[in-house]
Amino acid sequence: MNTKTKTTIVLLVILSIGSVAFGRIKLVALPERGATVIRLDNPQATLIEEERVLTLQKGLNKVDFSWKGVFIDADSIRLQALDHPDQVTLLSVSYPPNEAALVWDISSGSDYAETVRISYLLSNIDRLITYKAVADKAETFVDLKSYLVLRNFSGEDFDRARVLLDYGEAFEQGIDHEETKQMLFLKSPGVPVTKVWKFDAAVLPWDPEKLENQNVGIPVSYRIVNDDAAGLGQFALWGGKARLFQDDGHESTIFLGEDVTTLVPVGEKMELYIGDSRDIVVTQRKMTDAQINILRRNDNRQIVMYDTDEEITAKIENFKDSSAVLTMIQHIPGQWDMEECNMKYEKKDASTLEFEIQLPARTEAGPAVKELTMHYHRRHVRPGVQPPMPTPLRRR
Amino acid sequence: MKRLAFTLLIIFVMTGVGWAKVDLVTLPSRDTVQLTIYNSADMTLVRESRALTLKDGANALQFSWENTLIDPTSLEMLPKANADKIDIAELVYPPRVRNLGLWNIESGVSGKVPVEITYLTSGLSWRAFYMGTLTEDEETMRLKGYVVVTNNSGEDYENAQTRLIVGQVHILDQIAELARRQYPYGRPGEAPVMREILEEERVAGRRARVVMEKAMLAMPSEPKAIKKEGLSEYFLYTIEGTETIPNGWSKRLQSFDVEAVPVVNLYKYETERYGPSVVRFLSFKNDQEHELGQTPIPGGRLKVYRDVGDQGHLSYTGQSDFKYIPVDEDVELNLGTVADIVVEPKLMDFKTENYRFDSRRNISGWDEIRTFKVEAKNTRDIGVKVEIQRNFGTQYWDIRNSGDFGRFEKVDLDTVKYTLDLQPRSSQTFEYVIRTYHGVREEDWRP
Numbered sequence: 001m002n003t004k005t006k007t008t009i010v011l012l013v014i015l016s017i018g019s020v021a022f023g024r025i026k027l028v029a030l031p032e033r034g035a036t037v038i039r040l041d042n043p044q045a046t047l048i049e050e051e052r053v054l055t056l057q058k059g060l061n062k063v064d065f066s067w068k069g070v071f072i073d074a075d076s077i078r079l080q081a082l083d084h085p086d087q088v089t090l091l092s093v094s095y096p097p098n099e100a101a102l103v104w105d106i107s108s109g110s111d112y113a114e115t116v117r118i119s120y121l122l123s124n125i126d127r128l129i130t131y132k133a134v135a136d137k138a139e140t141f142v143d144l145k146s147y148l149v150l151r152n153f154s155g156e157d158f159d160r161a162r163v164l165l166d167y168g169e170a171f172e173q174g175i176d177h178e179e180t181k182q183m184l185f186l187k188s189p190g191v192p193v194t195k196v197w198k199f200d201a202a203v204l205p206w207d208p209e210k211l212e213n214q215n216v217g218i219p220v221s222y223r224i225v226n227d228d229a230a231g232l233g234q235f236a237l238w239g240g241k242a243r244l245f246q247d248d249g250h251e252s253t254i255f256l257g258e259d260v261t262t263l264v265p266v267g268e269k270m271e272l273y274i275g276d277s278r279d280i281v282v283t284q285r286k287m288t289d290a291q292i293n294i295l296r297r298n299d300n301r302q303i304v305m306y307d308t309d310e311e312i313t314a315k316i317e318n319f320k321d322s323s324a325v326l327t328m329i330q331h332i333p334g335q336w337d338m339e340e341c342n343m344k345y346e347k348k349d350a351s352t353l354e355f356e357i358q359l360p361a362r363t364e365a366g367p368a369v370k371e372l373t374m375h376y377h378r379r380h381v382r383p384g385v386q387p388p389m390p391t392p393l394r395r396r
Numbered sequence: 397m398k399r400l401a402f403t404l405l406i407i408f409v410m411t412g413v414g415w416a417k418v419d420l421v422t423l424p425s426r427d428t429v430q431l432t433i434y435n436s437a438d439m440t441l442v443r444e445s446r447a448l449t450l451k452d453g454a455n456a457l458q459f460s461w462e463n464t465l466i467d468p469t470s471l472e473m474l475p476k477a478n479a480d481k482i483d484i485a486e487l488v489y490p491p492r493v494r495n496l497g498l499w500n501i502e503s504g505v506s507g508k509v510p511v512e513i514t515y516l517t518s519g520l521s522w523r524a525f526y527m528g529t530l531t532e533d534e535e536t537m538r539l540k541g542y543v544v545v546t547n548n549s550g551e552d553y554e555n556a557q558t559r560l561i562v563g564q565v566h567i568l569d570q571i572a573e574l575a576r577r578q579y580p581y582g583r584p585g586e587a588p589v590m591r592e593i594l595e596e597e598r599v600a601g602r603r604a605r606v607v608m609e610k611a612m613l614a615m616p617s618e619p620k621a622i623k624k625e626g627l628s629e630y631f632l633y634t635i636e637g638t639e640t641i642p643n644g645w646s647k648r649l650q651s652f653d654v655e656a657v658p659v660v661n662l663y664k665y666e667t668e669r670y671g672p673s674v675v676r677f678l679s680f681k682n683d684q685e686h687e688l689g690q691t692p693i694p695g696g697r698l699k700v701y702r703d704v705g706d707q708g709h710l711s712y713t714g715q716s717d718f719k720y721i722p723v724d725e726d727v728e729l730n731l732g733t734v735a736d737i738v739v740e741p742k743l744m745d746f747k748t749e750n751y752r753f754d755s756r757r758n759i760s761g762w763d764e765i766r767t768f769k770v771e772a773k774n775t776r777d778i779g780v781k782v783e784i785q786r787n788f789g790t791q792y793w794d795i796r797n798s799g800d801f802g803r804f805e806k807v808d809l810d811t812v813k814y815t816l817d818l819q820p821r822s823s824q825t826f827e828y829v830i831r832t833y834h835g836v837r838e839e840d841w842r843p
Contacts, residue, residue, distance in 0.1 A: 126584045130469070139628060153583040178491035180581050182469075184484070207808075212730070213695070215719045217564045220629050241568065243470070246628055254432055254559075255441045255516065256628055257566040275436075276564035277629040279692065279722045285808040289791050294839055301754040301836075309843075319692075319722030321626065366683070366724045 217276020
């Protein structure tokens with residue numbers, strides 16, 4: 001398993017003999033790769049920095065750098081002299097035909113064993129972040145673990161490199177071509193979670209009775225805040241796949257579900273959709289939808305503007321033996337005013353109403369039932385004209 | 397006896413440069429194995445405990461899963477003792493080898509260490525199904541619930557504690573697809589390639605037959621109990637004792653048996669939904685009054701029979717697929733169309749009036765008045781309940797009911813419902829007059 005690099009970066013120094021053209025076979029030295037840094041702070045591209053010692057002679061030196069079979073972006077290659085930056089100057093770069101290679105023309109003020117840093121963008125090497133969270137039986141907190149997964153399919157083997165992320169300590173790690181390594185990189189026990197049930201009237205079906213043999217699941221999510229109080233808040237949590245488990249009270253766990261999180265900056269919330277609750281049932285119906293207050297007609301006596309009279313009821317039943325807080329989202333497009341609503345809501349934007357509905361647990365007598373009724377008028381409705389939506393509708 | 401061996405071997409790390417597969421210590425067998433099988437997705441959580449022999453210092457552990465359907469990204473190993481002294485530093489999926497992982501472990505102890513290995517696999521599944529037997533008077537039903545566990549995972553599970561999860565779990569990727577990936581986490585810049593399971597891999601499962609029969613003989617004669625408990629949004633069914641389910645086999649277990657669930661014979665008529673026939677439903681409630689209500693009933697298929705005569709003969713009534721039923725919710729099982737209950741709505745009269753005209757003297761509004769006579773007939777020897785729903789296609793309507801119309805309610809803006817209780821061998825007739833408003837006449841409508 002102690003592999004040689006499958007594809008090598010050959011570095012050869014050609015002494016210039018006047019201005020005569022040179023054959024590309026004169027291998028002078030193959031300097032060993034020294035300190036190597038794999039920088040993974042940009043999810044779009046991985047930056048490699050490697051140090052090599054070039055034996056330069058006074059005058060013009062030609063250095064051949066080739067990368068056959070390695071996914072290097074040729075335009076990203078940079079060369080930096082570290083020991084004598086004033087004396088060692090890169091004059092020009094030439095590219096031989098049909099080859100993954102380049103030749104540096106380097107002018108050296110003296111004979112030097114010069115340490116240079118070569119940096120380039122390497123593709124098909126990256127890192128993923130995954131999360132694993134185990135909730136306690138009461139679902140009040142999770143033990144959160146995060147893994148770093150290094151994947152190298154770049155064509156290049158790295159025996160040993162310093163791996164840098166955008167936060168945290170750099171660490172030493174080697175990784176070969178086609179190798180994947182998974183490392184534990186964050187462990188945060190006892191992170192408080194809030195469980196959220198959400199019914200969005202624009203996403204879920206209204207009347208489950210009209211569906212044959214199908215349950216309408218209410219999406220359930222865990223909410224984690226990336227802050228000090230949660231034992232987090234040190235850095236943004238990278239996006240990745242999260243798998244959630246729960247302690248089952250029998251020294252074992254069950255798998256609750258999985259979701260992908262986007263990057264969560266410090267202070268922001270991570271919301272992980274784990275599954276659907278079929279023990280909370282919402283039956284929403286439109287009881288009235290009529291045109292009223294016909295405001296204008298055109299010469300043909302056609303209606304050009306009117307108001308509406310609309311009534312919506314939503315019955316919420318909790319069949320669970322525990323209480324829950326349902327977030328219910330309703331949408332009323334355009335200009336509107338509420339005539340009557342039996343529950344308090346928060347206006348999230350011009351057309352989105354959010355209700356926080358406390359549902360007690362089911363009792364001996366049956367499920368806990370609440371009923372929302374909304375009676376509202378949409379104003380100045382023009383046939384064929386769609387009111388603007390303030391935000392695009394999203395899942396959840 | 398495992399057809400597909402999980403090899404777990406320990407390699408001591410040679411310090412310094414690289415390491416060699418020198419010392420194959422032991423192949424520790426599973427001490428216990430627990431399966432938690434989901435049915436909303438093709439997924440099972442496997443938890444097994446094994447005793448590893450670790451050496452003080454760096455240890456490398458190889459785990460391979462050739463010919464199984466394991467998701468390699470889900471593999472996790474946790475020490476169950478000396479957890480603070482054992483650091484599982486990394487899990488490496490080496491290059492150019494498939495279905496193999498290496499754990500690099502720094503151990504501060506030497507000797508036997510119990511560990512727990514968990515992973516997700518596909519290929520194990522379970523489903524619920526039910527058998528109902530109605531009494532002759534159709535007032536009660538004996539309801540038996542079963543679960544059927546099937547193992548097509550490529551791995552034989554012997555003496556496994558088997559648990560089933562009832563619930564709708566959100567997953568992003570199919571475990572079977574993750575299991576077939578060439579690289580566990582895929583590779584950057586390229587979509588993972590799907591591979592079909594080879595037929596020979598499936599057929600190979602038959603070899604386990606002898607083992608299965610032995611295991612069956614050893615089984616006790618009484619049905620095992622299934623313990624049910626709620627966890628988060630799911631229900632966990634734990635089957636008593638352990639089960640041996642070789643690859644390719646299924647096993648049926650009884651989940652519950654209730655002697656007499658009171659049922660209502662409910663018949664429904666709604667032209668737009670069921671066409672011109674009456675549909676039979678069997679209705680009951682998942683609550684204590686109905687001898688149920690301990691836990692939700694997972695969705696499945698119910699086959700309904702009816703006792704005929706006193707010789708224990710049966711008649712097949714029909715079958716119904718039903719959804720998950722929470723505790724305390726009403727169940728309505730659709731048993732299909734019937735001919736012995738008849739609902740016939742007849743249009744007896746139609747007229748239009750209240751015409752309005754626009755400035756060009758075209759018609760701009762009118763009313764339509766329809767008189768319907770609805771006859772509901774019960775030709776059976778038992779009493780039944782009939783629900784008749786009528787849709788009007790517009791929210792601008794007025795209605796007038798007359799006759800024996802039972803219980804009337806508005807369901808939503810254009811639907812109403814009549815509920816009738818019909819005595820054995822009887823019929824009932826009612827009338828309604830529906831006025832619908834069209835065109836500019838809609839403006840004259842008042843709720």
